[in-house]
Amino acid sequence: MTLSTNTYLILLFGMAAGTYLPRMLPLLLPGNAPLPPWVDRWLKLVPYAALGALIFPGILSVDPDRAWVGLVGGAAAVAVSLKWNNLVYTIVAAFAVAALLR
Amino acid sequence: MAKDVSQNFESSVGTPTWGHEFWRGVRAGLPISFGYFPSSIAFGVVALASGFSGWQPVMMSMFVFSGAGQFLGVNLWQSGASLGAVILANLIINLRYIVMSASLSRRIQLDSLQAAVIGFGVTDETFVLNSLAQRGALTSGYVLGVNTVAYLGWVIGTVVGTVFAGILPGRVISGMGIVLYAMFIALLVPSIARSWKIGAIAAISGALCWVFGKVFAFGWAMVLATTIAAALGAWLWDEGVDDPEH
Numbered sequence: 356m357t358l359s360t361n362t363y364l365i366l367l368f369g370m371a372a373g374t375y376l377p378r379m380l381p382l383l384l385p386g387n388a389p390l391p392p393w394v395d396r397w398l399k400l401v402p403y404a405a406l407g408a409l410i411f412p413g414i415l416s417v418d419p420d421r422a423w424v425g426l427v428g429g430a431a432a433v434a435v436s437l438k439w440n441n442l443v444y445t446i447v448a449a450f451a452v453a454a455l456l457r
Numbered sequence: 458m459a460k461d462v463s464q465n466f467e468s469s470v471g472t473p474t475w476g477h478e479f480w481r482g483v484r485a486g487l488p489i490s491f492g493y494f495p496s497s498i499a500f501g502v503v504a505l506a507s508g509f510s511g512w513q514p515v516m517m518s519m520f521v522f523s524g525a526g527q528f529l530g531v532n533l534w535q536s537g538a539s540l541g542a543v544i545l546a547n548l549i550i551n552l553r554y555i556v557m558s559a560s561l562s563r564r565i566q567l568d569s570l571q572a573a574v575i576g577f578g579v580t581d582e583t584f585v586l587n588s589l590a591q592r593g594a595l596t597s598g599y600v601l602g603v604n605t606v607a608y609l610g611w612v613i614g615t616v617v618g619t620v621f622a623g624i625l626p627g628r629v630i631s632g633m634g635i636v637l638y639a640m641f642i643a644l645l646v647p648s649i650a651r652s653w654k655i656g657a658i659a660a661i662s663g664a665l666c667w668v669f670g671k672v673f674a675f676g677w678a679m680v681l682a683t684t685i686a687a688a689l690g691a692w693l694w695d696e697g698v699d700d701p702e703h
Binding site for chain 1: 488508509510513516517520521522523526527530534540543544545547548551552553554555556557558559560561562563564565566567569572573575576577579581582584585588589633634635636637638639640641642643644645646647648650655658659660661662663664665666667670678679682683684686687688690691692694695698
């Protein structure tokens with residue numbers, strides 16, 4: 356179905372607000388506010404947990420038909436990262452391996 | 458004389474200018490920008506096929522800037538959901554950002570204007586990069602640089618998708634998705650080398666995300682996996698696993 360301009364603007368504004376507020380409001384928290392130690396530990400671990408959830412299972416869908424392409428590209432990234440600890444090398448290696456496999 | 462030079466060098470390293478930090482963030486965020494292309498181009502194509510027209514998909518990418526939310530929104534709209542249902546679903550899928558921004562607020566102190574601008578650019582990818590890419594103090598210039606270049610990738614990709622819908626070689630574009638995963642891996646591997654506990658938390662989170670993903674939409678699966686795995690780590694290891702600030 357097509358959208359009238361007014362309907363579209365309501366949708367746009369509603370989605371923009373529903374995305375912006377959850378992102379922005381917590382940044383207003385005082386960063387040095389005393390929190391229970393376990394909450395502080397939890398918040399510091401969130402980035403690492405988020406990384407895990409972003410990598411897997413998403414990496415399986417790099418090639419929608421062949422899950423192993425993402426896995427092999429990811430393995431190349433792990434190997435290069437372990438050896439050189441360099442972001443650019445890691446990205447180039449993973450991209451090249453995945454490109455060769457398709 | 459030599460001492461003076463080294464002191465100048467020290468002070469220029471210790472207090473980089475805002476602009477210098479911004480460009481450092483832009484360079485660090487480039488992989489996110491490229492990594493977004495498959496999704497943002499696909500979003501332009503999908504939105505046009507779902508009844509949106511002209512510049513509507515691009516405006517949505519400019520004002521919403523959320524991959525999961527935008528795909529969910531156009532899919533629901535096309536399937537005949539009401540305006541309220543689409544807006545509510547988008548809000549729910551984006552509630553995961555509360556956890557991320559709360560985590561980021563422990564790393565960097567922002568005034569309300571900075572929070573208003575930087576908050577717009579918090580995505581799964583910029584959050585992870587901003588949280589983990591550097592060990593020292595995090596600056597507002599750096600974060601804004603990362604967020605800005607990621608945003609441009611998202612918007613430009615949507616423009617490309619809407620303008621060239623139908624004539625793009627799909628396989629070439631989807632291959633760019635590996636860039637994001639390689640960046641995530643490059644962030645994770647050195648962290649695991651410092652502490653195996655970080656690896657355990659990431660592995661548990663990935664496994665949980667995979668299991669939850671069979672039942673829930675991506676946003677839910679990710680927020681559940683992230684919340685539970687991080688809480689498990691906080692509960693198991695009260696000494697903390699590794700402090701990114703030191």
